[in-house]
Amino acid sequence: MSSPPRLTALLPPGPRLTPAEAMAGLDLKREDPPGRPWVVLNMVATADGRAAIDGSTVGMGGAADRELFHELRTQVDAVMVGARTAAVERYGSLVRGEPDRARRRSVGLDPEPLACLVSGRLHVPPDLPMLARAEARIVVATAAPGDLPASAATVSYLRAPTWGGDRVDLPTAVTGLWREHRVRSVLCEGGPELNRGLLEAGLVDELFLTLVPVVTADPGAPAIVSGGHLQTPARMDLVRVLEDDGHLFLRYRMRRS
Ligand SMILES: NC(=O)c1ccc[n+]([C@@H]2O[C@H](COP(=O)([O-])OP(=O)(O)OC[C@H]3O[C@@H](n4cnc5c(N)ncnc54)[C@H](OP(=O)(O)O)[C@@H]3O)[C@@H](O)[C@H]2O)c1
DSSP: OOOOOOBEEEETBOOOBOHHHHHTTOOOOOOSSOSSOEEEEEEEEETTOOSOBTTBOTTTSHHHHHHHHHHHHTTOSEEEEEHHHHHHTTOOOSSOSHHHHHHHHHTTOOSSOEEEEEOTTOOOOTTOGGGGOTTOEEEEEESOSSOOOOOSSEEEEEEOBOTTSSSBOHHHHHHHHHHHHOOOEEEEOOOHHHHHHHHHTTOOOEEEEEEESOOOOOTTSOOSSOSSOOSSOOOEEEEEEEEETTEEEEEEEEOOO
């Protein structure tokens, strides 16, 4: 087995760290105010701010990014993703295997995170790999009245329509995860449209952003947040910077007004 990448801690400066060391004990849970989970966004972008290359994130981030991404997944109750991202990235298992399941159990978490798919119109491909896994527990946050076709996964629904529309009321969905599924921490893996909705609603607590040393200037690729400008810019404090092979791993904490 190849040895894990070692990241240089630039801010605050410190010793080189493996991804597991870098992500140990993040304490991603909400104490105050109670009533909704702690919400963390994790995204990767090119140096010119694009969130996809040739329509997906495959191959964008590199080895260290992949490790950090899985480390985050071992520390949260739920992973949230928008319908298009789930479809494009072919979402399946949210853990890599038994070692990650065991690590989750060792910190009191379920062996696999709850998956939360956000799909206003229930546009979820029936052949999504996640749906074929008997171990998968999926909550679909939707504005639509119907159900997905029966599948091997355990699927439940959080109906959170906006008034007269096909959008999901994200505050209702996120607090529903807390109330109905005892979710205390959510890792949102995008995409850009879902990110925008969460930011607009003030539901994001932290952003983990990987900046890769690539420029594509692809006008068709979205930014990490897209779909119209936010009414109020979401201001953040930079709390940590790690580096590996020219990739920057940034952790921001949202400022509360
Ligand atoms: N760089 C990264 O880290 C990263 C991460 C994720 C995705 N991506 C890329 O981003 C692209 C996809 O972008 P996207 O913005 O279309 O992704 P997205 O946010 O995952 O998907 C958009 C879809 O999600 C549902 N949705 C999101 N917010 C909603 C809301 N408030 N209410 C109801 N439904 C909501 C809708 O589904 P319905 O149509 O079913 O209503 C909408 O059509 C892909 O190329 C993907 O590879 C990049």
